[in-house]
Amino acid sequence: SQQGEEDPQALSIQEGENATMNCSYKTSINNLQWYRQNSGRGLVHLILIRSNEREKHSGRLRVTLDTSKKSSSLLITASRAADTASYFCATEYRVNYGGSQGNLIFGKGTKLSVKP
């Protein structure tokens, strides 16, 4: 399978705590994106990090990318009950002189539960 792997599969924390989710992938990528999905609804784009970037921040989100280990992590700081959702990483694989495979490859997701 070309899919990335997120871990953990499920994470339960208290409001105010930090949540860290990890994603591993298999081959060279152009970029990696993180998405959130609330209860079987559409995907909400959170952040895109390019292969030449190591860290990116957006509000309470911090994403890191380690291309040597083919892994990324998403940190949500000071979590809120509203952060309860499934989180997916999606990679765009690099082919042929830096071009794109042409579609996103998703992991299975991490189900985050934030208890008030």
Place this chain on the structure above:
Amino acid sequence: KAGVTQTPRYLIKTRGQQVTLSCSPISGHRSVSWYQQTPGQGLQFLFEYFSETQRNKGNFPGRFSGRQFSNSRSEMNVSTLELGDSALYLCASSSTSGLAVQETQYFGPGTRLLVL
């Protein structure tokens, strides 16, 4: 700007029937991709259209087809429905073609299809 819209939101069909789902991308976006999400297989890429041409196709049988119109709106069709086609079908739009390095893909709310 209005987001990606999908119609219908929910659909119930019986085995052997066919179904057509519609997706309107964000204004100005010329790329539309379709994904199938099931509990067992996760999110899987179906196909991508850019400027009315199919640019990329996932590993799905020929019963799954699509098209894109000159206004970038896209439809996907599933013929001879099977129970296993029950899923959430998501479309995503982007300003760039899948063959170029992708920018962010923005997803619609999805169409939930139930096949009885």
